[in-house]
Amino acid sequence: MTIEQKLQDYILDKYKSVMQFAKLVDLPYTTVKGIFSRGIWGTSIQNVTKICNFLSIDINALINGEIKEQIHIDKLSDHEKKVILAYRNKVDMQPAVDRLLGVEDEVLIPTVKAARSDGNNQPIEIVNLPDLSKFEPDDTDL
Known part of the structure; x- marks a missing residue:
């Protein structure tokens, strides 16, 4: 489909x-x-x-070819909001919670989706590129 x-x-x-x-x-x-x-x-x-x-x-x-609903903060239950706030307030406990939830190995790198197409608007390549826009050049880059 x-x-x-x-x-x-x-x-x-x-x-x-x-x-x-x-x-x-x-x-x-x-x-x-x-x-x-x-x-x-x-x-x-x-x-x-x-x-x-x-x-x-x-x-x-x-x-990427799938329908996936976005999770908006206003759609979170009160309990989910409390859990998020508690997680943020307990920085020293975050690694243990991450291990418990099985998310400690995930590396979250901001990315930008880039694509190129053939001449007929058909994608031939879709890649995730690191979002480098937040990095300022230092003197060695000049």
């Missing part, structure tokens, strides 16, 4: 029709239908972002 079909099915699970969704997301119906027929890669990033934000789905997951 293509990502376009997955997206269409996801929309139809939540709304009566694609036309209803298009009105709610404030995009022309033909634009939304065009995404399903021409593909996501032929769609402007503004429209894909608008759809993802409206549906609360992860745009990076969508690019």
Whole structure:
């Protein structure tokens, strides 16, 4: 199943029709239908972002061919918020909690998704690149 079909099915699970969704997301119906027929890669990033934000789905997951809901802080339960706050306040306990949850081996490096396509808006390579924008050059870089 293509990502376009997955997206269409996801929309139809939540709304009566694609036309209803298009009105709610404030995009022309033909634009939304065009995404399903021409593909996501032929769609402007503004429209894909608008759809993802409206549906609360992860745009990076969508690019990778899956529908994944974003977790927003306002959707966390009160208990989840308390656990997060307690975790942040107990810095010395974080390594033990990480081991308990099995996340101590994960290396979280900020990345930027980059892609290049053939001339027909078909992806031929998608890579994660480290986000180097936060690093300032020092004197040795000049």
